[in-house]
Structures are given as C-alpha cells and as structure tokens.
C-alpha cells in the first residue's frame with residue numbers, strides 16, 4: 001500500500017499578513033474571527049474517497065485549520081489543496097516534502113488559475129476539477145509514468161458520477177458543521193468571483209439519490225451536525241432546490257446555504273426551507289452603493305434587485321431564517337460615505353450576520369485582469385489576499401482611509417448594543433415563525 005496524504009494548508013486569516021492593514025485592535029479581530037463559519041474544505045474528501053476505492057492507497061487527511069500537521073510522518077504522495085490565501089504555505093510545504101523525496105501534487109483553485117507558478121513547487125499539478133483526472137494520475141503513479149500536468153476541460157465533470165466524500169476522515173473537532181455540495185455553478189458571473197475560471201458556465205446538479213446517500217453518511221458521522229450546502233447558489237435552480245427540500249423533509253437536519261437575494265422573493269419557498277431545517281443563508285449583497293452593482297455581474301442582476309434588498313431580507317428573516325449579508329468595501333464607486341451607509345444598512349435591516357471584506361482581486365477573475373491592466377494592484381504577495389487587507393489602490397480614497405472606514409463599520413456592526421438589538425429582533429421573529437409553522 002502506498003501512503004497518501006491529502007493536505008489542506010491553513011489560510012493566514014484576518015489576524016495575519018496585515019502588511020497593508022495594521023489598525024485592527026484585538027477585540028475587532030476576535031469578533032470577526034468568531035463570526036466566521038469554520039468548515040473543512042470539501043474537495044479533498046472526494047479525492048480521498050476515489051483513492052480509497054482503488055484499494056492501493058492508505059489515505060490520510062490533514063486540514064491545518066483543525067489539526068496540526070505532523071512533519072515527521074512519511075508519505076509516498078502528498079497532494080496539497082491550494083486557494084490564493086493559503087498558497088504560500090502550500091508552496092512552503094510542497095518544497096519541504098519534495099526535499100524529503102516525497103512525490104508532491106498541487107491542485108485546487110490557485111493551481112488552476114496560476115499553473116506555471118504552482119508547477120515550480122510540485123512534481124505534478126492538477127488543473128480544473130480534480131475528480132476526473134485524479135484517478136488517472138494515481139494509476140500513472142502506480143505505473144511510474146506520471147506527467148507534470150493533468151488537466152480537464154472547463155465544466156465537463158459530471159456531477160452525476162460524483163462519489164460520496166470520505167466524511168469519516170473529517171477530524172473530530174470539525175464535525176459540527178459538515179459540507180455537502182449538491183450542485184456546481186451559478187448563473188451570475190460576478191467579475192470578482194473565480195467560479196467561471198473553475199467550473200465554466202454550466203450548472204451541474206448531483207443525482208438526488210446520491211445526495212441522500214451523502215446526507216445519511218453525515219447523519220451517521222454526527223447525528224447533530226449542521227449541514228452547510230456549499231453549492232455556489234443553492235436556490236438558483238428552483239427545480240433542484242424544490243427536489244432537495246422534498247428530500248430534506250424526511251430528515252431532521254439543520255442546514256445553512258449560499259444563495260442570491262432572489263430567494264427572498266418567494267415566501268412559500270422560504271417557508272418550505274425553514275420547515276425542512278434551513279436556519280441561515282449567506283447572500284452576496286456586495287454593496288449598498290448602487291453604482292457599484294452596475295456591471296458587477298454579467299447581467300447586473302444585483303443592481304436590478306437592489307431596490308428589493310430590504311424587503312426580501314425581511315421576507316427571509318421574518319420566517320426565522322437568518323441572513324448573513326456579504327459586503328465588499330472599496331469598490332470603484334465608493335466614496336467615504338460608504339462606511340456609514342453600510343453600517344446603517346446592516347443595522348437597520350437587522351441582518352443576522354455580516355461578512356464585510358475589502359475589495360480583493362483574486363487571480364483568475366475578470367476583476368484581477370482589469371485592475372492589473374490599470375496598475376492598481378499594490379502587491380502580489382498572496383499572503384495579503386485575505387479579503388480583510390487592502391491589496392489594491394482604491395479609486396476614490398487612500399488605503400489608509402479605507403482601513404479606517406472599514407474598522408469603523410466593523411466596530412458599529414459588532415457593538416454590544418447592536419448584538420442586543422439583533423437578539424431581541426430574532427427572538428421575536430423565531431417565535432412568530434414557530435407560531436405560524
């Protein structure tokens with residue numbers, strides 16, 4: 001048996017890499033860190049299962065967000081998952097294992113969009129969705145005939161054949177919130193999102209029978225786990241979402257999901273979602289400045305629905321489902337008034353949570369190419385790409401003003417008074433939703 005390690009290096013997080021932002025005090029840092037969902041990265045669990053099915057590999061998995069990496073253990077292959085914020089750590093580990101004589105593979109989002117850079121640190125790189133090329137690589141490894149690059153065409157992986165991830169490899173301390181992906185793809189094509197570079201334009205759901213098997217496997221692992229549906233946009237296909245909710249009715253689960261604001265338009269669907277266990281949705285609202293939303297996605301979907309944001313958030317939350325609104329500060333339309341406006345919006349809409357970040361162009365996105373062409377990228381040190389740390393020159397303010405305004409928003413949103421008001425609001429809403437259900 002060959003020993004294989006699937007390795008997810010840690011991301012620097014808000015507390016690190018603050019080359020461009022040294023102003024956050026410890027209490028704000030702690031509040032932001034506390035509000036983040038802590039989740040194992042799901043992709044390597046699928047690769048683990050595929051390797052186990054071959055019967056020739058002893059498979060190990062380490063996610064540094066949950067467990068320390070034991071560097072004294074020896075492996076035949078180390079396969080490392082990369083995203084831009086963790087990639088420097090990934091390269092450091094790849095170089096370490098290479099020196100030890102271990103065969104090193106790099107894959108994931110950053111490797112897919114920066115293959116030449118990643119190729120300097122690995123024997124083999126996997127480009128694209130790795131499920132369809134991983135087994136071919138492993139077979140070649142066993143036959144001593146590996147190639148430097150394994151790639152698959154964009155968006156061609158059939159989710160119909162996707163195996164049940166190796167959930168049993170999730171470390172004990174990461175079993176409270178467990179990821180299940182039921183489909184890939186999103187119709188909106190936001191310019192700051194690298195979904196299109198990874199998955200192409202298609203929407204690809206899994207078979208409902210397979211989703212049910214995943215659900216059962218998760219329940220077996222931890223009957224009390226909350227499920228996080230990591231689909232890019234869970235409700236963008238109403239046929240798929242309705243079938244999924246029908247399935248979930250048969251199980252007692254609490255779940256969270258990513259979706260877009262149009263979920264708030266249909267009170268009947270919201271009610272069904274609540275009744276089958278939905279308690280939080282993460283929605284990319286992006287900005288309270290309408291000017292930013294024009295052209296932010298391919299059809300200006302977000303601008304077209306901007307006028308309904310408050311009403312639809314209220315529709316969702318009044319049924320007992322908390323909305324985590326995601327916002328980007330420092331977009332090109334933002335002047336210094338954006339900070340007060342953002343804080344006001346979050347507080348007045350009684351958002352259950354807010355993920356507030358600064359405009360960060362990830363490599364592989366339309367936005368990265370545009371800002372690069374405008375010479376506005378201040379650093380290519382990927383450790384700074386935490387989304388909490390300005391890495392570009394904003395159009396209408398200095399980096400210092402952006403940092404100070406960002407801190408002001410965080411302080412307002414995370415204040416004790418705001419938390420108290422929100423708690424009262426939700427107690428009332430949950431009670432009302434429970435009475436009506």
Ligand code: SF4
Pocket residue numbers: 186187188189190193194195232233260284297
């Ligand atoms: S709505 Fe979300 S998932 Fe869809 S393209 Fe935009 S950022 Fe990406």
